[in-house]
Amino acid sequence: MSLSRADRQLLALLRGCALLSAVIVLLILLFLLRESWPVLRQVPLLRFVTDASWHPVDGLYQLTPMLSATLYSTLGAVLLATPLGIASAVFSRYYAPPFLAGLYRRLIELLAGIPSVVYGFWGLITLAPLIGRLHPPGVSLLTGILILTLMILPTVALTVDAALAAVPIAYVRGAAALGLSRWGLISGVALPAARSGIIAGIILAAGRAIGETMGVLMVAGNVVQQPLSLFDSVRTLTANIALEMAYATGEHRAALFVSGLALMLMVLVLVGTAELLFRERRYD
Amino acid sequence: MKKWAMIAVSTLIAWAVWGFFGTKSDESEIEKLVLTGSSTIAPLAAEIGKRFESLHRNVRVDVQTGGSSRGVSDARAGLADIGMASRALKDDEKDLLQFTVALDGISVILNKANPVEALSKQQIIDIYTGKITSWKQVGGNDAPITVVNKAEGRSTLELFLHHFGLKNTEVKPHVIIGDNQQGIKTVVGNPDAIGYVSVGTAEYEASQGAAIKLLPLEGIAASVENVRNRSFPLSRPLNLVTRSEPVGLAKDFIEFAGSPQVNDLIEAQYFVPVPR
Amino acid sequence: MTKNVLATGLIWLMAALVSGVFVWLLSDILIHGLPQLSWAFLAEAPENSGRSGGIGPIIVSTLLILLVAMVTAAPLGLATAVLLSEFTRYDSIFGRLVRRSLDVLAGVPSIVFGLFGNAFFCIYLGLGFSILSGGLTLACMVLPILIRTAEEGLQAAPNDYRLAAAALGMPRSAALVHLLLPSAAPALLAGLMLGVGRAMAETAALIFTSGYVDRLPNSLLDSGRALSVHIYDLSMNVAGGDANAYSSALVLILLLFIINTIAMSLAKQWLYRRVVSI
Numbered sequence: 001m002s003l004s005r006a007d008r009q010l011l012a013l014l015r016g017c018a019l020l021s022a023v024i025v026l027l028i029l030l031f032l033l034r035e036s037w038p039v040l041r042q043v044p045l046l047r048f049v050t051d052a053s054w055h056p057v058d059g060l061y062q063l064t065p066m067l068s069a070t071l072y073s074t075l076g077a078v079l080l081a082t083p084l085g086i087a088s089a090v091f092s093r094y095y096a097p098p099f100l101a102g103l104y105r106r107l108i109e110l111l112a113g114i115p116s117v118v119y120g121f122w123g124l125i126t127l128a129p130l131i132g133r134l135h136p137p138g139v140s141l142l143t144g145i146l147i148l149t150l151m152i153l154p155t156v157a158l159t160v161d162a163a164l165a166a167v168p169i170a171y172v173r174g175a176a177a178l179g180l181s182r183w184g185l186i187s188g189v190a191l192p193a194a195r196s197g198i199i200a201g202i203i204l205a206a207g208r209a210i211g212e213t214m215g216v217l218m219v220a221g222n223v224v225q226q227p228l229s230l231f232d233s234v235r236t237l238t239a240n241i242a243l244e245m246a247y248a249t250g251e252h253r254a255a256l257f258v259s260g261l262a263l264m265l266m267v268l269v270l271v272g273t274a275e276l277l278f279r280e281r282r283y284d
Numbered sequence: 285m286k287k288w289a290m291i292a293v294s295t296l297i298a299w300a301v302w303g304f305f306g307t308k309s310d311e312s313e314i315e316k317l318v319l320t321g322s323s324t325i326a327p328l329a330a331e332i333g334k335r336f337e338s339l340h341r342n343v344r345v346d347v348q349t350g351g352s353s354r355g356v357s358d359a360r361a362g363l364a365d366i367g368m369a370s371r372a373l374k375d376d377e378k379d380l381l382q383f384t385v386a387l388d389g390i391s392v393i394l395n396k397a398n399p400v401e402a403l404s405k406q407q408i409i410d411i412y413t414g415k416i417t418s419w420k421q422v423g424g425n426d427a428p429i430t431v432v433n434k435a436e437g438r439s440t441l442e443l444f445l446h447h448f449g450l451k452n453t454e455v456k457p458h459v460i461i462g463d464n465q466q467g468i469k470t471v472v473g474n475p476d477a478i479g480y481v482s483v484g485t486a487e488y489e490a491s492q493g494a495a496i497k498l499l500p501l502e503g504i505a506a507s508v509e510n511v512r513n514r515s516f517p518l519s520r521p522l523n524l525v526t527r528s529e530p531v532g533l534a535k536d537f538i539e540f541a542g543s544p545q546v547n548d549l550i551e552a553q554y555f556v557p558v559p560r
Numbered sequence: 561m562t563k564n565v566l567a568t569g570l571i572w573l574m575a576a577l578v579s580g581v582f583v584w585l586l587s588d589i590l591i592h593g594l595p596q597l598s599w600a601f602l603a604e605a606p607e608n609s610g611r612s613g614g615i616g617p618i619i620v621s622t623l624l625i626l627l628v629a630m631v632t633a634a635p636l637g638l639a640t641a642v643l644l645s646e647f648t649r650y651d652s653i654f655g656r657l658v659r660r661s662l663d664v665l666a667g668v669p670s671i672v673f674g675l676f677g678n679a680f681f682c683i684y685l686g687l688g689f690s691i692l693s694g695g696l697t698l699a700c701m702v703l704p705i706l707i708r709t710a711e712e713g714l715q716a717a718p719n720d721y722r723l724a725a726a727a728l729g730m731p732r733s734a735a736l737v738h739l740l741l742p743s744a745a746p747a748l749l750a751g752l753m754l755g756v757g758r759a760m761a762e763t764a765a766l767i768f769t770s771g772y773v774d775r776l777p778n779s780l781l782d783s784g785r786a787l788s789v790h791i792y793d794l795s796m797n798v799a800g801g802d803a804n805a806y807s808s809a810l811v812l813i814l815l816l817f818i819i820n821t822i823a824m825s826l827a828k829q830w831l832y833r834r835v836v837s838i
Contacts, residue, residue: 004731017639022661028676087574113820115761129473137430137458183567211669213764222460247351247437260675267667327609463797
């Protein structure tokens with residue numbers, strides 16, 4: 001296939017743009033490395049997991065409590081948001097009367113657009129005192145998980161809803177013809193058929209939960225410690241950066257860029273997992 | 285739908301462009317003064333900046349918040365014309381110049397519902413290091429204490445630790461907060477919390493009905509009044525910092541910020557003007 | 561049969577729980593935010609650190625940041641999408657590399673964009689805390705969304721168009737401009753609106769790039785405070801700023817609601833399934 005001159009010029013331009021888009025990720029990695037170099041050069045990597053605590057001003061750079069806080073809060077939020085999100089989608093698609101279903105879907109769409117700083121603001125003023133009454137201090141891993149759940153629930157609900165919408169109508173009719181109950185139809189036919197869409201939605205939501213900053217910063221308490229219970233306050237990697245960045249200079253600042261690198265690593269792992277999952281699926 | 289989207293988009297763009305160019309009528313050269321540093325001073329500096337601008341045409345004062353250490357390092361590196369630090373300069377920062385514009389104190393705060401009315405210095409130390417864990421041990425309710433500490437890099441933290449002879453590694457906090465306001469919200473929302481914040485901010489919030497009370501420190505009430513008469517033991521200067529003897533616009537601004545013309549702005553932020 | 565009844569009850573319960581919590585949140589913001597809301601609030605400058613006055617300059621700064629982000633990201637995203645969907649075989653190495661790197665970019669946390677923007681645009685390129693830095697940082701952030709929606713839109717264009725154009729001997733650039741792009745236009749617009757929505761909701765990426773200055777910017781090199789940063793600052797660092805934080809939150813939610821409604825209704829006709837999952 002030969003291309004005209006105009007086409008070749010266009011192609012060159014497009015390639016240039018695409019290259020630029022693709023290079024941004026590398027640029028981000030490069031600059032994270034560059035800025036964290038002052039610390040990486042002096043501090044052996046092992047010290048980020050063996051130091052006594054995170055007191056960067058005193059030269060202590062323990063990151064694991066924040067890593068586990070990020071993992072726990074993400075895990076908790078995904079565990080809560082997945083059933084609720086799936087139930088939401090199933091509700092609006094199979095249970096609710098049409099009027100209610102439309103209204104419900106609009107509500108979820110509206111929530112998908114609410115900024116995290118608003119969730120955080122509300123969580124700090126309303127939710128944290130309530131949980132504090134249950135068990136002080138109120139700002140805790142649990143509050144963080146709940147706010148994160150609210151934030152990622154719309155993502156799960158909308159992706160699952162879309163995946164259910166894509167289930168071939170013949171499946172549903174066939175199941176109905178076999179005399180399956182409504183729940184039998186949903187659990188036996190619709191949800192399995194929508195499986196890959198549901199998994200994609202969960203992974204997407206997990207990614208969002210890992211990267212969430214402002215909401216968690218405002219409600220999780222921000223103490224750097226391994227949480228022993230749900231009511232302990234924790235600091236996630238993202239909150240660590242947002243909390244200290246404006247105040248950090250020198251090696252403290254560099255150590256925060258190391259937190260950023262750690263986050264990037266987690267995202268890479270997540271994207272890689274998704275890729276593997278879907279590649280396997282392509283062949284089964 | 286498509287048409288409406290187009291209309292919405294073009295309205296937004298038009299609005300932005302209008303806002304942008306509508307203000308550019310004055311094309312002459314605009315001089316810019318950049319201040320960075322302490323978030324305690326930033327709101328005050330922004331207000332002073334606005335009044336300064338109203339007196340000097342074609343001057344723009346940009347205020348960015350960070351911490352005191354950030355203000356110091358930005359001033360030293362020349363990233364900012366003037367740094368802001370809510371503490372005195374340290375010994376290794378004496379290559380810079382400081383100009384005090386106001387005074388502030390740091391007060392320990394409790395929730396209003398907490399029956400405890402005073403704590404000794406040793407009790408505060410024991411609470412912050414985790415030796416005292418229940419209010420019962422200091423004459424209060426039978427409830428666990430929630431210790432609120434500040435994040436690294438804040439001068440409020442440094443001054444508090446210094447006053448009580450603590451190291452940050454010894455403190456056993458339950459909540460860590462960034463700015464004053466977050467600390468006040470945490471204490472308002474938790475009847476068993478103890479925290480420490482700027483006296484000015486705390487007194488303003490208490491006067492606005494926030495459920496907090498300021499504890500006296502070593503027998504002296506935490507109030508703007510006692511910061512003013514210098515009897516409050518944990519007070520600090522709010523400083524403007526420069527790399528070298530200020531000239532030109534920076535000089536004018538620092539003189540203005542130290543003049544009685546801004547006293548009302550300082551008091552509106554619940555700080556104490558320096559007697560001049 | 562009992563299982564069926566149980567499931568029905570459970571699903572209604574969960575849906576009620578979800579809507580209950582969200583109605584609680586929204587009504588809370590509405591009740592506390594509505595009393596201060598007025599035209600004056602939208603037009604006036606903030607006074608006394610935002611405790612009183614309005615949010616006029618902040619809205620202008622927000623829109624300027626969005627404008628910079630979109631003007632940069634839209635052409636770049638469109639070009640990349642066209643290349644990926646029209647000029648590259650799905651499994652070619654170049655196409656796969658670009659897609660893979662965009663997948664990663666889509667997953668990068670916003671605070672990391674903030675770190676990058678601060679190090680690259682503010683300090684390395686010397687743009688300082690400015691609307692330009694903030695807008696360019698956001699451009700990097702929304703790029704994957706724009707590319708993904710544009711690609712979906714282009715792929716949804718009927719293949720007949722391409723075949724007919726080729727049969728007529730039209731250059732592919734002409735087919736692109738006259739046939740494919742117009743037919744994908746709603747999708748492109750939907751992607752743009754989604755990008756705007758995402759960018760407008762952003763806080764973490766802007767704190768360290770566009771800064772805190774709450775006045776009307778004179779140029780793109782001035783610092784300008786975005787609406788979301790304003791809410792954060794009012795609620796965290798300004799004593800007595802709660803009331804105005806609620807109102808600003810309400811304004812932000814309303815703006816996002818309008819933008820997302822447009823995006824969703826555009827997307828619904830074309831590519832609801834894929835767009836919402838970005």
